[in-house]
Amino acid sequence: MTRVLVIEDDPIIGEMLTLYLTEEHFEVQRVESAREGKFALGTFDPDILLLDLMLPDASGTELCGEFRQLTAIPIIVISMKPSVTVRIQAISSGADDFLVKPFSMQELKVRMDAVLRRSTPAKPVALPYAGQTTSDVMGQQQGLSLDLERRTIVLDGEHIETTFSEYEIMKLFYQHPNRVFSREELINAVRGIDSFINDRAIDVHVTNLRRKLEKNPKEPQFIKTVWGVGYKFIN
Structure with a gap:
């Protein structure tokens, strides 16, 4: 089951996201601050992150850069700010996609599926490798x-x-x-x-x-x- 970390302090939007994604068979954990989100990266081990840019303890597109330094998982920004400049800054700082509130839950799921497909899948260990001999x-x-x-x-x-x-x-x-x-x-x-x-x-x-x-x-x-x-x- 795909794990989704939602960092959103608005109780109504946060509850809507949690309910919808749970019904779509995602495992969801929601937190309300950047500090809690950074901690949840290690404890919850999510596959994708939904990040609001306006949080009680931090705000702005620099949040994308902070979370990108901590994880390689896909990040989708969800924000009230429709500015093209904000979108460009968020993507440049490490976000994989950007959605402006209010948005369609169906569109959110499609965008989540798309960035998850593009992300590098984890490869498990199979058998010991003994064939590589090149100098590099x-x-x-x-x-x-x-x-x-x-x-x-x-x-x-x-x-x-x-x-x-x-x-x-x-x-x-x-x-x-x-x-x-x-x-x-x-x-x-x-x-x-x-x-x-x-x-x-x-x-x-x-x-x-x-x-x-x-x-x-x-x-x-x-x-x-x-x-x-x-x-x-x-x-």
């Missing part, structure tokens, strides 16, 4: 290798696309198997010491990597959590 591929661990030229992860001969941050985290894990990395070390590896990315963002990136690499993301075999410390990649 970095080694092999448990059937997993890195294609440095294409900046992709290779599993069973299939190239798995990742975001910039996901790839940099996986590259660090791969280069240092069995070493435990704190979230702070992973933050520095992704964006540098002056990064604004926080611990929650790292947790989201790891969750996304597990969805793409693991047979069962809830019981990961590659990327293990070391409670109270961080994460490690099992060789």
Whole structure:
């Protein structure tokens, strides 16, 4: 079942969205603030995000950029502002689509289906991969290798696309198997010491990597959590 995170503080619109999407067989979680939304990315693990641009604790198109830094899932903005400039800014900041309130629920579902089709599907681990020998591929661990030229992860001969941050985290894990990395070390590896990315963002990136690499993301075999410390990649 596709999981939808709705970040909408208007109780009437929020309830309408929840009821309609639930009837359409989506699993829905609704929150009312940007802070709650960022937390729900890690706890609810949604497949798509519906984001209002006017929230009690944050507002504006920069919200799209903040959430895009935290997740690679499709983002559809739902807003009262019909301005073309606002639409362009939202899309440029990371939104995949934009709907102006009031909108048709049927149109919303069609647009959700469209962006979900365009998004990269998660690929599970199948059998160990042992056939890649070209020089641009970095080694092999448990059937997993890195294609440095294409900046992709290779599993069973299939190239798995990742975001910039996901790839940099996986590259660090791969280069240092069995070493435990704190979230702070992973933050520095992704964006540098002056990064604004926080611990929650790292947790989201790891969750996304597990969805793409693991047979069962809830019981990961590659990327293990070391409670109270961080994460490690099992060789």
